[in-house]
Structures are given as C-alpha cells and as structure tokens.
Amino acid sequence: MAKDFKTRVREQFSRTAEGYIRGKGFAGGADLEAALELMKPTQDDTLLDIACGGGHTALFFAPHVRSVVASDLTMQMLKKAQEYLSEEGGVDNVTFREADAEDLPFPAGSFTALTCRIAPHHFTDVPRALREFHRVLRRHVGRMVIIDTLLPEDPEIAEFYQTFEQMRDPTHVRAYTEQEWITMVEEALFKVEKTLIFPKTHDFQEWARRAGLDAAGVKKLNQFFIDAPAKMHDYFQIETFAGEVEAYTDRKILIYATRIDKK
Structure with a gap:
C-alpha cells in the first residue's frame, strides 16, 4: 500500500514540479525567518532538508551553515530544484539526494540540523x-524545525479541510493538530522547545492548479468552497468575487525541537 502510494507521489510531483519551483509562497516567509531565529545555525552545522520540493528552504539556510543536503522522494523535483538554485546563484554548498523521509539513506548522526517544510x-x-529524523541527527547538538499545515481542532472544519485538500491533491494524506504534533515529536525522543502558528493566504487559482488540477477539477473545487457553510468561510477567510474563489487562508505550524539522547 505505502509502496504504491509513494509511486503515485513520485508521479504526481514529477508532473507538477515546475509549479512548486515557481510558487510564490515557498521562497520566503515569516516561518522561515522564525526557523532561522530558533535554530541559530552556524558554519559548523551540516543541515538536511527533507522533502525539499523546489529547494527554497535549502537555499534559505545555505548561507548560514557549512553544508546542506537537499533530499526528496522525487528525482524530477530534485532536478528542478537544482536548476532553480543554479539560476538563483550565490550558494555552492548544497548537494541533492533522492531519499524517502521514512527510510533515510544516511548514517546515524550525519547531521546537526534538519528541516522539513x-x-x-x-x-x-x-x-x-x-x-528517522532522530537517527540521522547528531547526539547532543541535533535539532530540527518542522513546518506544515495545521489541522483545525474543530472536527467539522478539520473534515472540510481534509476533503478539499484531497480533492486538490490525491497525495495528501492528512494534517495534524498542534497536540498531535507535540505527541508524535516527543514519542520520537525529541524535546519540543517551541511551537508557532502562522496564517497563510493562498491565491486560489494558483494553489489549485499547482497540484495539477485540470479546468473541471478547479471548477469543482471552487464550487465546494462556494457552497461551504458560513463557519468554513469564516475560519478560512474565503474571499470570493462573482462566484469565483479568489483566496483563502489556512494556518501553518512550526515545531522547533531538540534531539534527546537515548539512554
């Protein structure tokens, strides 16, 4: 099941890689600035960026560390990310590696810092x-920042979110609440040092098409938003004009955690 699903993930992101490279929302943001402030990287750090996508996080951190390994499950995405970093210029300490986040091809203790955005x-x-993140981080100094979409606490809103994400992108599995994240991170033998929540406003058309939806799919998703109860419109701040969704806002969670050494 997982193997078949990961094949679909590779196929999906091979088709849509260019959109993620050019996506305006990935290149910067308050979340990256906060990650930098919390992690406090130095030129002694070797950083692993998991599921690097377009390479934006790797590029952001590269000037602040000794080296970055940008890894991703999808080779086509890695190729596009490498092209993007070459175009942007200014860094020469990023290497690229095909890797499954759940089965990383790196020895234990290979990195002092890790990001996954x-x-x-x-x-x-x-x-x-x-x-796996715990395993590849070095004892005593290992630390990580994870940034992802935050699942709303309200079950109705959470169900609405899960539904529209899977309508847009069948490789979406699920998001997690803040408490779910804290529990999972602590059970993996990390100490949660800080959590932060950021609002993120999405241009609806760009967001929908980036995942590879055709015109019919975008229309169906648009109608799903339009027909949503007022509660959803309020929570996601859905902006519409003449029957078309222009934007919506979700929330991203940042978890900063340090590695706890096994006894």
Missing part, C-alpha cells in the same frame, strides 16, 4: 519519519 502531510507514516 510543507511536506509531512504527504507522509504515510509520520512517526516512522520522525524516528
């Missing part, structure tokens, strides 16, 4: 991935 909702087994 807007990706875990695609993972089939987040606790297993977190155990």
Whole structure:
C-alpha cells in the first residue's frame, strides 16, 4: 500500500514540479525567518532538508551553515530544484539526494540540523519519519524545525479541510493538530522547545492548479468552497468575487525541537 502510494507521489510531483519551483509562497516567509531565529545555525552545522520540493528552504539556510543536503522522494523535483538554485546563484554548498523521509539513506548522526517544510502531510507514516529524523541527527547538538499545515481542532472544519485538500491533491494524506504534533515529536525522543502558528493566504487559482488540477477539477473545487457553510468561510477567510474563489487562508505550524539522547 505505502509502496504504491509513494509511486503515485513520485508521479504526481514529477508532473507538477515546475509549479512548486515557481510558487510564490515557498521562497520566503515569516516561518522561515522564525526557523532561522530558533535554530541559530552556524558554519559548523551540516543541515538536511527533507522533502525539499523546489529547494527554497535549502537555499534559505545555505548561507548560514557549512553544508546542506537537499533530499526528496522525487528525482524530477530534485532536478528542478537544482536548476532553480543554479539560476538563483550565490550558494555552492548544497548537494541533492533522492531519499524517502521514512527510510533515510544516511548514517546515524550525519547531521546537526534538519528541516522539513510543507511536506509531512504527504507522509504515510509520520512517526516512522520522525524516528528517522532522530537517527540521522547528531547526539547532543541535533535539532530540527518542522513546518506544515495545521489541522483545525474543530472536527467539522478539520473534515472540510481534509476533503478539499484531497480533492486538490490525491497525495495528501492528512494534517495534524498542534497536540498531535507535540505527541508524535516527543514519542520520537525529541524535546519540543517551541511551537508557532502562522496564517497563510493562498491565491486560489494558483494553489489549485499547482497540484495539477485540470479546468473541471478547479471548477469543482471552487464550487465546494462556494457552497461551504458560513463557519468554513469564516475560519478560512474565503474571499470570493462573482462566484469565483479568489483566496483563502489556512494556518501553518512550526515545531522547533531538540534531539534527546537515548539512554
């Protein structure tokens, strides 16, 4: 099941890689600035960026560390990310590696820092991935920042969110609440040092088409938003004009955690 699903993930992101490279929302943001402030990287750090997508997080951190390994499940995405970093220029300490977040091809203790941004909702087994993150981080100094979409606490709103994400992108597995994240991270032998929540406003058309939806799919998703109860419109701040959704806002969670050494 997981193997078949990951094949679909590779196929999906091979088709849509260019959209993620050019997506305006990935290149910067308050979440990255907060991650930098919390992690306090130095030139002694070796950083692993998990599920690097377009390479934006790797590029952001590269000037602040000795080296970055940008890893992703999808080879086509890695190729596009490498092209993007070459175009942007200014860094020469990023290497690229095909890797499954749940089965990382790196020796124990290979890295002092780790990032994983807007990706875990695609993972089939987040606790297993977190155990791998713990394994590849170095004792005493290992620390990580995870950023992903926050699942609303309200069950109705959470169900609405899960439904529209899977309508848009069949490789979406699920998002998690803040408490679910804290529990999973702590069970993987990390100490949660800080959690932060950021609002994120999405241009609806760009967001929908980036995942590869055709015109009929975008129309169906648009109508799903339009027909949603007022409660959903309020929570997601859905902006419409003449029957078309222009934007909506969700929330991202940042978890900063340090590695607890096994006894």
